[in-house]
Amino acid sequence: MIELLKLLENDARLSHEQIALMLGKEVGDIKKMIEEYEKEGVILGYHTEIDWDKTNREYVSAMIELKITPQRDKGFDHIAEKIYNYPEVESLYLMSGGFDLAVFIKGKTMREVAFFVAEKLSTIEDVISTSTHFMLRKYKDNNIIYGAVPVDERGIDF
Amino acid sequence: MIDYTKILSETVQEIKPSGIRKFFDLLNDKKDVIGLTVGQPDFVTPWHIRVAAIESLEKGKTYYTSNSGTLELRQGIAAYNKRRFGLDYDPVSEIVVTVGGSEAIDLTLRALVSPGDEVIIVLPAFVCYGPLTSLCGGKPVFIYTKEENSFKLMPEELKSAITDKTKLLILPYPNNPTGAIMTKEDLEPIADVLRGTDIMVLSDEIYCELTYGHNHVSIASLDGMRERTVITSGFSKSYAMTGWRLGYTLAPAPVTKQMLKIHQYAIMCAPTVSQFAALEAINNGDNDVAVMREEYNRRRRYIVAELRELGLDCFEAEGAFYVYPNVSKFGMSSEEFCRRLLNEKGVAIVPGTAFGEGCDGYARISYAYSVDHISKALSRIKSFISEL
Numbered sequence: 001m002i003e004l005l006k007l008l009e010n011d012a013r014l015s016h017e018q019i020a021l022m023l024g025k026e027v028g029d030i031k032k033m034i035e036e037y038e039k040e041g042v043i044l045g046y047h048t049e050i051d052w053d054k055t056n057r058e059y060v061s062a063m064i065e066l067k068i069t070p071q072r073d074k075g076f077d078h079i080a081e082k083i084y085n086y087p088e089v090e091s092l093y094l095m096s097g098g099f100d101l102a103v104f105i106k107g108k109t110m111r112e113v114a115f116f117v118a119e120k121l122s123t124i125e126d127v128i129s130t131s132t133h134f135m136l137r138k139y140k141d142n143n144i145i146y147g148a149v150p151v152d153e154r155g156i157d158f
Numbered sequence: 159m160i161d162y163t164k165i166l167s168e169t170v171q172e173i174k175p176s177g178i179r180k181f182f183d184l185l186n187d188k189k190d191v192i193g194l195t196v197g198q199p200d201f202v203t204p205w206h207i208r209v210a211a212i213e214s215l216e217k218g219k220t221y222y223t224s225n226s227g228t229l230e231l232r233q234g235i236a237a238y239n240k241r242r243f244g245l246d247y248d249p250v251s252e253i254v255v256t257v258g259g260s261e262a263i264d265l266t267l268r269a270l271v272s273p274g275d276e277v278i279i280v281l282p283a284f285v286c287y288g289p290l291t292s293l294c295g296g297k298p299v300f301i302y303t304k305e306e307n308s309f310k311l312m313p314e315e316l317k318s319a320i321t322d323k324t325k326l327l328i329l330p331y332p333n334n335p336t337g338a339i340m341t342k343e344d345l346e347p348i349a350d351v352l353r354g355t356d357i358m359v360l361s362d363e364i365y366c367e368l369t370y371g372h373n374h375v376s377i378a379s380l381d382g383m384r385e386r387t388v389i390t391s392g393f394s395k396s397y398a399m400t401g402w403r404l405g406y407t408l409a410p411a412p413v414t415k416q417m418l419k420i421h422q423y424a425i426m427c428a429p430t431v432s433q434f435a436a437l438e439a440i441n442n443g444d445n446d447v448a449v450m451r452e453e454y455n456r457r458r459r460y461i462v463a464e465l466r467e468l469g470l471d472c473f474e475a476e477g478a479f480y481v482y483p484n485v486s487k488f489g490m491s492s493e494e495f496c497r498r499l500l501n502e503k504g505v506a507i508v509p510g511t512a513f514g515e516g517c518d519g520y521a522r523i524s525y526a527y528s529v530d531h532i533s534k535a536l537s538r539i540k541s542f543i544s545e546l
Contacts, residue, residue, distance in 0.1 A: 021463040022456035154196045
């Protein structure tokens with residue numbers, strides 16, 4: 001049920017009861033559906049949206065473009081696995097266009113990220129080239145605009 | 159010292175300030191208040207609509223438009239009302255683009271009401287109809303709809319309010335504050351009473367896009383009713399465009415002609431930048447409306463079920479973004495209920511009496527808020543009720 005998934009994607013803290021009322025369904029059915037989705041791996045996890053720039057955590061984020069020579073019989077999956085198993089790698093996508101894999105990583109410093117690319121990624125067999133882009137600022141993620149905290153400024157209309 | 163009471167218009171001075179203001183003054187010095195009072199969407203106007211307005215400014219479209227609004231916009235309004243509600247209005251002679259639905263209501267009253275005319279106002283309703291009627295020298299005649307009739311207007315109620323001085327019936331559905339709607343079956347007997355009379359209808363359809371489970375039906379679409387109906391509507395609630403102040407009237411040409419004179423002298427034309435935003439909304443905004451309607455509908459189901467769970471009798475609202483629970487069983491006036499809820503638990507809702515003196519026993523709760531916000535307010539209401 002796409003509507004249920006969209007609700008949870010937007011707010012994972014909604015209780016089964018709340019969702020049931022909002023969708024006009026039985027609580028038991030909602031509970032069962034969510035369990036089913038978790039079992040099938042449709043729902044993979046529940047997260048919190050954090051603006052780390054507002055904390056004192058030291059970090060840098062980067063996106064690394066990788067060009068690959070795919071291995072015969074194994075395609076990209078084998079190389080992808082070698083990459084995503086590093087805990088530093090937050091996301092990994094196979095892309096169309098000018099490069100093959102987009103690797104998103106977080107490190108403590110630019111130096112740390114640079115070393116990770118040089119030592120771990122570029123040394124993987126079949127990686128032809130890497131190109132590292134550091135992220136300077138996050139404006140929007142998961143449909144949430146970063147920075148301003150919304151204030152209710154609506155006037156009273158009578 | 160000038161005695162202004164002798165100088166100012168007697169008619170204006172006799173108009174009571176909106177009673178609810180007093181109540182909201184209480185809010186000003188309160189901290190940690192969760193409000194469920196607002197009568198406007200919590201969505202921001204969709205970005206493509208805002209972009210259209212920005213582009214119009216960039217291109218220097220800062221002139222007056224024709225008095226009745228740009229022809230393109232009127233054509234858009236005509237096409238929209240045709241595709242959504244099966245209504246046929248001529249963009250050239252039957253549509254005036256106004257400064258919000260409020261001006262549309264004012265224009266209608268001023269074009270139709272002569273001193274001494276009676277205007278039947280269905281209550282509870284938005285607060286402007288009575289005072290605007292008085293400003294025209296008209297006499298407001300109130301009909302209070304009842305919860306047992308799902309706050310719909312009943313034909314017998316209408317019949318008994320009609321006199322030989324009745325000029326106009328104001329029909330505000332989907333209704334603020336009750337959330338009531340009137341379906342085709344509900345409207346037919348009302349139309350029956352009116353057909354063959356000279357009584358006109360002002361059908362305030364500003365919430366026409368916010369109905370749940372039924373598509374909105376305009377009384378003007380019923381046989382013989384188009385010629386005696388003025389529809390007032392607008393962009394505020396449908397497209398989350400309250401601040402743009404843009405509405406319109408749909409009325410037979412002879413009525414439109416007179417309304418346009420008033421509009422021309424008092425307003426000139428609706429703001430041009432808002433008209434360009436509205437053009438984008440009405441031509442390309444159907445999906446935005448559908449998304450917002452779905453969200454309101456989820457909140458509506460949630461809040462009605464939760465209020466009933468708390469032990470509040472809550473009529474099943476099918477329109478707008480309000481619920482109107484019955485609070486009479488707690489042995490206090492709705493104003494006292496709301497004041498105590500505010501003082502003791504920091505939750506602001508609006509007493510029914512804000513919408514008509516005879517509307518005691520109810521309170522309006524708006525769900526133009528996030529579910530998270532609503533849920534916090536509900537848990538405070540729960541604790542308030544459990545201590546009564």
